[in-house]
Amino acid sequence: MKAEKEDLLTGIQVLDLADEKASFCSKLLADLGARVIKIERPGGDSSRKIGPFLRGVPNPERSLFFYHNNTNKLGITLNLEHEDGKEIFLKLLKKTDIVIETFRPNYLRQIGLGFDVLSRMNPKLILVSVTGFGENGPRSQYESCDLVASAYGGQMYVSGSPSTPPLKSFGEQSYYTASLFAAIGILIALRKRAHTGRGEHMDISLQESVASTLDHVMVRYFYDRIIPKRQGNLSWNHFSFILPCKDGHIHLTISTQWETLIEWIASEGMAEDLMDEKWKDEEYRLRNIDHVMDILQRWTRTHSVQELFELGQLMRFPWAPVYSLKEVLNNAQLQAREFFIDVEHPEIGTSLKYPGAPYKFSRYSSDRWKRAPLIGEDNVQIYQGELGLSDEELQRLSSLKVI
Secondary structure: OHHHOEOOOOOOEEEEEOOOOOHHHHHHHHHOOOEEEEEEOOOOOHHHHOOOEHHHOOOOOOEHHHHHHOOOOEEEEOOOOOHHHHHHHHHHHOOOOEEEEOOOOOHHHHOOOOHHHHHHHOOOOEEEEEEOOOOOOOOOOOOOOHHHHHHHOOOHHHOOOOOOOOOOOOOOHHHHHHHHHHHHHHHHHHHHHHHHOOOEEEEEEHHHHHHOOOHHHHHHHHHHOOOOOOOOOEOOOOOEEEEEOOOOEEEEEOOOOHHHHHHHHHHOOOOHHHHOHHHHOHHHHHHOHHHHHHHHHHHHOOOOHHHHHHHHHHOOOOOEEOOOHHHHHOOHHHHHOOOEEEEEEHHHOEEEEEEOOOOOOOOEOOOOOOOOOOOOOOHHHHHHHHOOOOHHHHHHHHHOOOO
């Protein structure tokens, strides 16, 4: 069966001009089998400066952030602002299906590589532009980052505790969200192109990507005119929350089997007034959720996370432990499915562990993993082997800082 498996995106070539805002998008395509060529400025992409770094030493070739977002890609260097660089880019474009870029709006047009030019060269080309605020609008030319996107997209306002200022979600969530939307859009555009024979210019906004994830926040405002507030460890509908235990935290819900839960707590002498008839009324419980949480957390603190989780599961409660990273890495379920994979890094003489693909296909090979490219690692292969440039030409281009 292994010999029969094939990559889903075999035959699709991607030119990746993206920085940290959308490098995860091209990683997803590369992991699915597309041939992704990471094009960096001579000297390396700015995202190589993002930590953490291997062994804690800042180095453009040791960025763990860059490592993660650029697996399975080839890597070349090219200066698009130089005439020779533009000429080389257009040669690469002839056999390319997708270009992903994160420059400021109209930058490519200003240097003579706008979508009108690119699509004349390759009518089947799909160009994906990921920017802070989109290609048009009053803020389109403003700079952005994950912090700005989280704030401007409305996510930050509803994150955190009622007693604290707004908080940003951990990690670069706007970048990953925009990358996921971009990857989905690309797959749809490829399907459409199969019918029409023509490409697309896709415009992805970090702000809109964040706003698109505010499901219940938007719905409550549109239909009830309620502006949700920060609720800390309490879910938006008050049906679930996170409470402390002896050795960590557990996520539990009171939306089902309330009486069974209270009987359990009462058997340990800790139900207090929750045995009263009035607490059987769900609406009453939700209106007085703070009192319920106070009593429940006094109870949960007397148990370990695993104890509550296992017993809760036996009672068919939809509870879950809040795992630390170490616990996620050692999780038996993830290990059984071989989610974490080891990727060789010959230049440092060892392999590093990575999150693998969160999907499994019966006929798709998910065991092809290559570490992120070094700066300009594949210049010779692509410029000489594929474009036919000579040694002398490569040396000239290097001296001019074109590559």
